[in-house]
Amino acid sequence: MLIFKRRIILLTLVLFFLPALFAQYTKDDIYIYLDTYKELAIRKMHEYKIPASITLAQGVFESAAGTSRLARDGNNHFGIKCHREWEGDTLLVDDDALGECFRKYENVEDSYNDHSLFLTNRPRYSNLFTLDIMDYKAWAHGLKAAGYATNPKYAERLISVIERYGIAQYDTIYYKQVHQKGVNVVERKDDPVLDVVQQEKIIKNQKTKKRQLVVEKNTENELIVEPVFEEKSGRIFFSAQKNQYPKGNFPFTVREVYVNNRTFFVIAEKDDTYAKIAEDVQDSEKNIRKYNDMGKYSEPLQGEVVYIENKPKMNTTQQNHTIQKGETLRFIAQKYAIQLNYLLRYNNFTEETVIHPDYIIKLKP
Secondary structure (H helix, E strand, O other), X not given: OHXXXXXXXXXXXXHHHHHHHOOOOOHXXXXXXXXXXXHHHHHHHHHHOOOHHHHHHHHHHHOOXXXXXXXXXXXXXXXXXXXXXXXXXXXXXXXXXXXEEEEOOOOHHHHHHHHHHHHHOOHHHXXXXXXXXXXXXXXXXXXXXXXXOOOOOHXXXXXHHHHHOOOOHHXXXXXXXXXXXXXXXXXXXXXXXXXXHHHHHHHHHHHXXXXXXXXXXXXXXXXXXXXXXXXXXXXXXXXOOOOOOOEEOOOOOOOOOEEEOOEEEEEOOOXXXXXXXXXXXXXXXXXXXXXXXXXXXXXXXXXXXXXXXXXXXXXXXXXXXXXXXXXXXXXHHHHOOXXXXXXXXXXXXXXXXXXXXXXXXXXXX
16 A cells, blocks of 8 residues: 555656656747758758758757757757767767767757768668758658657658748758859858847747748839630639739749739749649648639649738738629639638628629628
8 A cells, every 4th residue: 555655656746747857948949049050051951962951950859949958068959879989078968768978069060060971971861862952851751761760750740840930941042042153152150149139039030031021012003914814724814924013032932922912922834733833832732722712623824823822811902893804703812812712701702603894892891
């Protein structure tokens, strides 16, 4: 009976202290980590041809976004253990066993270098370097298959954090640097020490970055947009010219991106598909079709506007629209960058409703 009571007490203590033992780093820690080391990861991508997104995502997990003891006391951001060949400083940390030997570095960049060398110099990771450097999903699964981590969900965790925090934009920066006039590698900076005010600015900027990405305003008069009928497909679609809308600096693609009703879009090229556009903007085909109120079987036509994020529920600048000859409800939803189901709701329409020229419909409630 006494032994049973002791076990109950021990279990209670474990449950009480468990949250403290496994305290999680916060979203703000992740934002600070990414802003602090993004340029370093891009530079290593140039040097070692490892996606910056993968390096940063691994750094987030392995160092608890820079808050772990191994990161703080040893500048070790990737959990690399000593191994036989290591001749540098060491740090003993309880991991799979008590007092395990981990590598200790003079600065964080040494840790990033060693992580890159760890992957490039070991034969079991050689298959990674046959993968597309812009395909972070393949790299995540490749790392797991090569045995980098024992967690069966390791690849999914990397992919999740990359997509949740938009880390793939740093791969795109690398791609743009390589394909522009020469390679513009970011110069080395000393590991920054951020004060509280700097940290708060980083968190605020990262969280609001998406809406700050519009970098050019359209100063020309609005052009009249006519519905286009494509005979081969029998479909009416909304098209645009490059000078009709302001440009947007969308960081996840090398395509030209424009803005309509605060929503990013691209202009479909010849023989484009939703799958190809999705790949180019680092999203899924299913999402791209959803953003554009498009079913499974049609593909975009040359010159067609394809939104690459969800459209708003209403138009921010115009209350009503007078229907012109040839227009469809989807055409109007695309023209004003409004979700089709909300356009139907504001006007008590269904998808089968027949609309006629000169009829005035609402673009907001």
